[in-house]
Amino acid sequence: MGAESRCRQDTLALRRQLIGSSCKLFFSEDPLKIVRAKGQYMYDENGREYLDCIGNVAHVGHCHPDVVNAAHEHNQVLNTNSRFLHDNLVDYAKRISDTLPKKLCTFYFLNSGSEANDLALRLARQYTKHEDVIVFDHAYHGHLTSLIDISPYKFKNLDGQKEWVHVAPLPDTYRGMYREDHEDSATAYANDVKKIIDQAHEKGRKIAAFFAESLPSVGGQIIPPVGYFQKAAQHVRKAGGIFVADEIQVGFGRVGKCFWAFQLQGEDFVPDIVTMGKPIGNGHPMSCVATTKEIAEAFAATGVEYFNTFGGNPVSCAIGMKVLDVIEKEHLQAHATEVGNFLMELLNRQKSQHPIIGDIRGVGLFIGVDLIKDQEKRTPATAEAEYLIARLKNECILLSTDGPGRNVLKFKPPMCFNMKDAQFVVEKIDKILTGKTCQTDKGCF
Secondary structure, X not given: OOHHHOOHHHHHHHHHHHOOOOOOOOOOOOOOOEEEEEEOEEEEOOOOEEEEOOOOOOOOOEOOHHHHHHHHHHHOOOOOOOOOOOHHHHHHHHHHHOOXXXXXXXXXXXXXXXXXXXXXXXXXXXXXXXXXXXXXXXXXXXXXXXXXOOOHHHHOOOOOOOOOEEEEOOOOOOOXXXXXXXXXXXXXXXXXXXXXXXXHHHOOOOEEEXXXXXXXXXXXXXXXXXXXXXXXXXXXXXXXXXEEEEOOOOOOOOOOOOOOHHHHHOOOOOOOEEEEOHHXXXXXXXXXXXXXXXXXXXXXXXXXXXXXXXXXXXXXXXXXXXXXXXXXXOOHHHHHHHHHHHHHHHHHHHHHHOOOEEEEEEEOOEEEEEEEOOOOOOOEOHHHHHHHHHHHHHOOEEXXXXXXXXXXXXXXXXXXXOHHHHHHHHHHXXXXXXXXXOOOOOOOO
C-alpha cells in the first residue's frame, strides 16, 4: 500500500510503532491526518478543510506560491554551505538589518530557534565572562540540553532548576503579582529582577543574560507592561549582563504595528541579542541571531571558528528574502493590525456574554483568551478549555491552549487570516459556549 492511499488509522499505527512516544500529536485522542495546506487552511485525507489558528510557522500562509517558487528555483541552481561567497547571504543579512535598530548589525544564520537560542547563550557567556541566566517563569526557549536548563516550562518536570538559573515572575498583569490595577506594574516586575540579581550576588554568582520572550507565548500569551524591558535591562546591564529578546514565535510583523515585538516597549529599548526562527522561513528550517559588533568580536576572540553546515545556505536565504517580500507586498503588518483588532473586538463582545471568558489580551495576530472558573479568583478553566478546543476541531477550526493552567486559547494564525475567518471562529466559540452545538448534555457550558 502506498503512503498516498494509506488510511489514517494505518498511519497512526505506524507512527506509534516507529516514532518516539514523547513526540506528541495535536488532538491525541483523535488526531488529524493532514495531507495538504494552502493559505490559512489545512486539508485532511478526505479533503475536509480546517481553519488553522495555530500555525505561526507558515507565517505568510501555507505553501505560499512565491516562497515555494523561490525554493524551487534556487534548488535548481545551488545549495551549498556558507563557506563559499554568495550574494544571497549578505543580501538577506542586509534585509534583516534594515528592520532592526542600528546597533544590531551582525548576524549568524542557523536552522532552528533552538540553535539560535543556544548560540545566544554562548555569545552572552563569552562576552560577559559570567554564567548565570535569568528567565521568566514558565518560559520555553528550545529543546537542546542547554535550553531545557533555562526553560522552566520543561525543567520543572525533569531535573529541576540549576544553580545558575534564576526565575523571574511572568510580567502578567491579569493573574500575576502586580495586576491591571497596580500603579506601576512595569517597575514592580522589574524590581523583582533586581532582587533576583542582588540575591545571586550574595551567593557570589554573576549574571550573563536575561533571556525574555518579547511576548511570552507558552506562558499564556502575555503582553508585558510597557517600560518593563527597559527597567529590567537596566538592572541586568548594571550587573554586567546583557538582554536577549527571543522573537522566535512573535517576530516578522505578527504584532502589526511593529516588525519586532520587542519594539512594542518603545523606541528607547534595544536588546543586545535578538533570536529569530519559526516564521522566518515560512516552514523552511532556518533561524537567525542578530547582535552587536562588540558581542560578535568577543565571540570571535576565542579563536574558535563558528560554523554551521546548512545555516545561511543560498536556498534558505532566497526563501527568507521572499518571505520579507511577501510581508511587504501583501501589507501583512497592516493586515495583522486590522484583523487582530477586529478579532479582539468580536471576542470582547463574547466576554460580556460568557463569564468563563476572564481576559482577552493581544496585539496584531497574537491573541490570548484566558478562560476562568471564577471571576474573582480567576481560577484557570483547564478542563473547559480542553473541551472547547476539541469541539472547535469538530467545527473545522484548529486552535490550541497554553499557559501554566493550560486554559488560555492562543491565536497565532498565518498572517493571511482574514475578517471572515475571525467572524467564523468567534461565531463557533459563541455557539459552543452557549451549548447550541452540544450533541449531549455532557460538557456543555
